[in-house]
Amino acid sequence: MKKTYVIYNIAVVLVALLIALLIGAALFAVxxxxxxxxxxxxxxxxxxxxxxxxxxxxxxxxxMLVGVGVAVSFRSGILNIGGEGQIxxxxxxxxxxxxxxxxxxxxxxxxxxxxAAFAGGALWGGIAGWLRAYLGVNxxxxxxxxxxxxxxLYTYLLRAPLIDPQELAYGTGIPQTxxxxxxxxxxxxxxxxxxxxxxxxxxxxxxxxxxxxxxTTLGYRMRVCGAEPLAARYAGMNVSRYLLLAMLLAGGLAxxxxxxxxxxxxxxxxxxxxxxxxxxxxxxxxxxxxxxLGIIPASALFGLLIVGADMMQRAVxxxxxxxLAIQGLIILAVVSSALFITHRGIREKILGRxxxxxxxx
Amino acid sequence: MEWADLVSGVLAAAxxxxxxxxxxxxxxxxxxxxxxxxxxxEGIMMMGAFVAFFIDLKLQTPWLGLxxxxxxxxxxxxxxxxxxxxxxxxxxxxxxxxxxxxxGLSGTLFRVYVGGPTPIQGIASLNLxxxxxxxxxxxxxxxxxxxxxxxxxxxxxxxWLLFKTAWGLKARAVxxxxxxxxxxxxxxxxxxxxxVVLGGAMAxxxxxxxxxxxxxxxxxxxxxxxxxxxxxxxxxxxxxxxxxAVGAAIFSLAVAxxxxxxxxxxxxxYELALVIPYVxxxxxxACSRNRDKxxxxxxxxxxxxxxxx
Numbered sequence: 009m010k011k012t013y014v015i016y017n018i019a020v021v022l023v024a025l026l027i028a029l030l031i032g033a034a035l036f037a038v039x040x041x042x043x044x045x046x047x048x049x050x051x052x053x054x055x056x057x058x059x060x061x062x063x064x065x066x067x068x069x070x071x072m073l074v075g076v077g078v079a080v081s082f083r084s085g086i087l088n089i090g091g092e093g094q095i096x097x098x099x100x101x102x103x104x105x106x107x108x109x110x111x112x113x114x115x116x117x118x119x120x121x122x123x124a125a126f127a128g129g130a131l132w133g134g135i136a137g138w139l140r141a142y143l144g145v146n147x148x149x150x151x152x153x154x155x156x157x158x159x160x161l162y163t164y165l166l167r168a169p170l171i172d173p174q175e176l177a178y179g180t181g182i183p184q185t186x187x188x189x190x191x192x193x194x195x196x197x198x199x200x201x202x203x204x205x206x207x208x209x210x211x212x213x214x215x216x217x218x219x220x221x222x223x224t225t226l227g228y229r230m231r232v233c234g235a236e237p238l239a240a241r242y243a244g245m246n247v248s249r250y251l252l253l254a255m256l257l258a259g260g261l262a263x264x265x266x267x268x269x270x271x272x273x274x275x276x277x278x279x280x281x282x283x284x285x286x287x288x289x290x291x292x293x294x295x296x297x298x299x300x301l302g303i304i305p306a307s308a309l310f311g312l313l314i315v316g317a318d319m320m321q322r323a324v325x326x327x328x329x330x331x332l333a334i335q336g337l338i339i340l341a342v343v344s345s346a347l348f349i350t351h352r353g354i355r356e357k358i359l360g361r362x363x364x365x366x367x368x369x
Numbered sequence: 370m371e372w373a374d375l376v377s378g379v380l381a382a383a384x385x386x387x388x389x390x391x392x393x394x395x396x397x398x399x400x401x402x403x404x405x406x407x408x409x410x411e412g413i414m415m416m417g418a419f420v421a422f423f424i425d426l427k428l429q430t431p432w433l434g435l436x437x438x439x440x441x442x443x444x445x446x447x448x449x450x451x452x453x454x455x456x457x458x459x460x461x462x463x464x465x466x467x468x469x470x471x472x473g474l475s476g477t478l479f480r481v482y483v484g485g486p487t488p489i490q491g492i493a494s495l496n497l498x499x500x501x502x503x504x505x506x507x508x509x510x511x512x513x514x515x516x517x518x519x520x521x522x523x524x525x526x527x528x529w530l531l532f533k534t535a536w537g538l539k540a541r542a543v544x545x546x547x548x549x550x551x552x553x554x555x556x557x558x559x560x561x562x563x564x565v566v567l568g569g570a571m572a573x574x575x576x577x578x579x580x581x582x583x584x585x586x587x588x589x590x591x592x593x594x595x596x597x598x599x600x601x602x603x604x605x606x607x608x609x610x611x612x613x614a615v616g617a618a619i620f621s622l623a624v625a626x627x628x629x630x631x632x633x634x635x636x637x638x639y640e641l642a643l644v645i646p647y648v649x650x651x652x653x654x655a656c657s658r659n660r661d662k663x664x665x666x667x668x669x670x671x672x673x674x675x676x677x678x
Contacts, residue, residue, distance in 0.1 A: 035474060039481050087461050145654045146604070148408060148461050152597045153647040164640035287469060294462070327480040329589075333473025336412070339466030340448070343458035353675070 016359060017349050021295075024345035028337040035333055041326040049323045050316035060315060062203035066273060067285075067311035069210040070095070070265035074289025075296060075303040076214045077133075077261030082298050083221060084254030085234035090136055090151030091262045091286025093158030094129040098263025099270045100162055101128030103170065103185050103277035106270070110189040117191045118271065125267030126260040132158060133259015134252065141248035147255070155286070166277060184278035194272040206268035211304060213264065217257075218300035230254055262286065284332065288314065291335045294342045310335075373505050375629070380509045382625035383618070385583050388520045389414075389575040390617040394599040394606070395527045396571025398613055401603055402531060403564035404544035404667040405453065408464025410572040411596025412471025413445045417576030419475040422587035423482065425489045431581045432492070435516075435574060442573020445471065446566040454561045457671035468596075476589045483587070491585035492516060514582045527610040540564055544665035547672040557672050572596065594647065601650045607663045616653070623649060 033043035054060030074091045081088035088094075102125035109117060132154055139145035166183035175182050194204040221227035233240045233250040241247050269281055292310050296303035317331035348354055393410050400407040420441045421434035428434075445467060452463045492514060500511040531537040542550040543560045551557050575595070580587045602620065606612025624646050631642055 035477070039477050089465060139651065139655060143655045145651065146601075148465075149597060149601050149654060150651055152594065153601075153650050156594050156647045157644045160640040160644045164638050167640065168638065287465075290462075290465060327477050329480060330473055330477040333470050333477060336466045336468070336470030336473055339469065340452050340458075340463060343463050343466065344452050344456035346458065347456045 012359070013355075016355065020345050020348045021297075021342065024341035025295075025338065028334070028341035031337050032334045035330060035337075036326060039326050039330060041324045046320050046324050046326055049320045050313065052316075053319040053323070054312055054315040058198070058201060060319070062198060062201040063315045064308060064311040065207050066202050066204070067314050068307040069204075069207040069268050069272070070285045071289055071292045071310055072207075072210040072214055072303060072307035073265035073268065074262045074285050075292035075307055076217045076300050077258035077265075078290050078293035079296070079298040079300060079303060080217060080221065080230070080261070081133075081254050081258035082293065083234045084230040084250060085237060086137065086140060086147050086251050086254055086258075088133060088136070088151055088255060088258045088262075089148050089286075089290065090133060090154050090158075090259065091265075091289045092282045092284070093151070093155040093286070094132045094259040094262035095266040095269070095282040095286055096158045096162040097132040098125035098129035098260075098266030099277050099281050100165055100170070100266075101125055101263070102267040102270050103188070106188040106192040107170065107185060110191070112191060114191040118194070121192060121271060122264060122267045125263040125270070127263070129263015129266065130256045130260035133255040133257075133262065137252040137255025137259075140255070141251040162277075163279065166279065170277070172276070182278075185276045187276045188271065192271055193275055194268070202273060204268075204272035206272035209264075210268065210307075213261070214300040214304050217261070221300070262289070265289075287332070288335060291339055291342075294339060376505050377509050379622060379625045379629055380506055382628060383621040384509065384513065384517060386624060387617045387621035388514075388517050389578045389583070389595055390599050390602060390620065391520050391614055392523070392575035392578060393572045393596055394602045394613040394617055395523055395610060396568035396575070397599055397603045398527070398606070398608055398610065399531070399540065399564045399571075400568035401668055402544045402608055402665055403540045403561045404547065404665055404670060404672070405449070405561055405565045405568070406460040406464065406600075406669040407446075407449055407467075407565060407568050407572075408461060408597070408600060409445065409449055409467025409471065410464075410568070410599060411592055411594065412468035412475075413442050413569050413572035414471075414576030414579070414592045414596045415475040415590070416445060416471045417442050417573030418580040418591050419479055419576075419587055420573070421577030422489060422580035423478070425491060425581055426483070426487060429490060431490065434581055435492075435577045438573040438577035439570045440573070442576070443566045443570040445573070446569020447562070449569065450562040450565045453671065454558050454565070457673065460669050460671075472590070479587055479589060486586055486588060488586050489581070491581045516578050516582045520578075524610050524614045531610065536560075536563075541665070544667055547667050547670075551672075551674060557674070561672075575599075598646070598650050601654050605653045605657045607657070608665060609663065620646070620649060620653070 036043040036046045054064050078088050078091065102121040105121050105124040106117065136147050136150040136154055139150050140147040163183055166185060170185045172184055172186040194206050197203045197205065221231060229245050230250050230253065233245060233247045237247050265285060266281065270277055274281060288310055292303055292306045296306035313331060317328040320326060321328040348358065393414060397407060397410055417438035421438040424434035424437050425431045449463065449467055452458045453460045494512045494514050497511045501507045503510060539550065539555050539560050542555060543557050547557045576592060579591055584591065602613055602616035605616040627642065627645055631637060
């Protein structure tokens with residue numbers, strides 16, 4: 009009997025995705041492109057060669073980290089929309105360490121950068137967590153505001169105190185830091201491709217977060233505070249503290265995504281480093297069922313969509329920006345589909361149409 | 370005379386800042402009064418801004434653009450209603466979906482059909498020379514945009530609609546005690562749909578104000594968080610039209626005063642100055658948390674008619 013439910017749940021999510029993509033097809037048509045060609049290019053072109061596949065995985069690493077963080081926060085009853093800002097604060101903290109300790113050996117420098125990035129992201133997430141837990145400030149609004157603040161702060165730091173001295177010397181003034189020394193770089197896995205070890209770290213961290221949330225008392229308590237805050241309080245748990253902890257962790261994980269982009273892809277902090285991963289990570293988390301083990305494959309899928317959208321832009325001249333709208337539609341479809349999964353009456357009715365009857369207990 | 374100059378300078382900068390916040394904030398107030406937390410307002414504003422801009426660009430009829438923005442906003446409100454009322458999705462996350470949809474779609478259409486910064490005619494400011502004699506504020510009031518006056522007029526109108534009509538009572542009932550409202554024969558879903566469509570239309574109009582009345586052009590991300598700020602102002606304004614108006618006014622005056630001070634010499638990195646409004650919103654939210662009877666108690670909660678209790 010349980011098997012039927014699993015198949016049913018998967019079918020519901022897939023139907024929701026299909027509906028989102030169908031409405032997306034209408035958007036392609038409005039934007040003046042052929043939807044069928046657009047989807048074909050978007051979904052198959054990246055898989056045709058090593059370049060597309062590795063680029064997909066390059067995008068998957070930050071998506072996975074942000075997504076897992078979003079899952080931690082959602083499961084603990086707090087919505088983290090602040091991924092963008094947390095990525096930037098993580099990246100800039102990591103860059104600061106990387107630039108001030110350039111001579112450190114690799115086995116020390118990389119962990120230090122990651123630690124600093126985690127701290128930077130955790131600070132940014134923690135502000136929102138603290139405001140929510142102790143002052144009752146809606147976390148969606150505060151994280152959105154903190155995104156705008158982080159972007160300005162980040163740009164300021166790249167424009168003035170942390171700017172590459174060469175940019176000043178040549179008078180070009182592009183807001184970016186100097187390149188990090190080689191000891192701060194993550195190894196590339198395949199020669200000539202950008203795929204780097206960050207993906208492996210991201211997978212390890214996702215599994216660790218799974219173990220934390222589902223195999224430890226701490227994780228159990230965090231999930232209880234998310235699912236039933238009143239029951240949690242009645243059982244003697246300090247709900248506020250777990251909310252704050254969840255946001256520290258979620259922010260820190262997004263900060264790590266910033267470090268991965270910093271050390272693995274760009275090797276310096278530059279403008280638009282977050283590249284929308286903060287928002288896409290939310291979609292990845294929802295699509296992955298707010299479960300780290302679902303988020304790992306989901307991040308590859310959305311990595312594919314993002315790379316595919318870039319390729320589509322060149323092939324059928326629809327701006328890659330449209331992927332943002334498609335992701336919005338996927339969010340709406342996935343959250344709408346939840347009713348069909350959780351509402352027993354609706355579920356039995358639909359399954360009944362397919363000739364399935366609930367077993368009588 | 371210097372004081373008069375300062376007052377009119379701050380006012381002239383603050384009013385165009387306050388009006389879009391007021392428009393979207395009043396709409397969001399109806400949403401939230403009915404228990405609907407619409408975070409998609411930001412995305413809906415972007416759609417409204419683009420549609421109004423595009424129609425003015427192609428047909429040179431800004432008023433038609435405003436109308437189209439109203440309709441597009443209402444359509445997005447309908448979508449929000451479908452997702453959150455009919456499918457009972459969590460409203461916070463659905464709002465983010467609407468936001469991304471509106472942002473992605475408006476940006477895409479702009480890139481495809483326009484491409485770069487293009488000025489439009491827009492709706493010109495009035496020139497009411499009879500108002501010039503009013504002390505201090507006369508020179509500002511005389512050159513306001515017609516939409517500014519419309520927005521001011523909407524404050525008492527919203528108050529009347531919310532507090533003095535049967536429909537307003539229904540909307541408030543649905544947002545505080547949907548079960549009781551349902552028992553009395555009020556269609557909870559129906560009223561919530563009406564409010565979310567109204568809120569969407571107002572957000573569309575607020576976006577149109579930005580492109581057609583203020584900037585007289587469109588740019589990606591033209592709203593710069595105003596939709597989210599308005600949601601915060603609704604909290605600050607305790608869900609009343611005058612409260613929202615006061616919130617929008619204080620917020621805009623503070624930002625305008627800060628810009629003016631900066632303009633007159635204070636040395637400060639401009640990126641850090643741009644942060645001030647967003648910090649202000651967080652402070653405002655932290656200060657307006659104390660519960661009172663005006664808060665719609667069912668805010669953000671989907672209504673399950675078939676469940677008891």
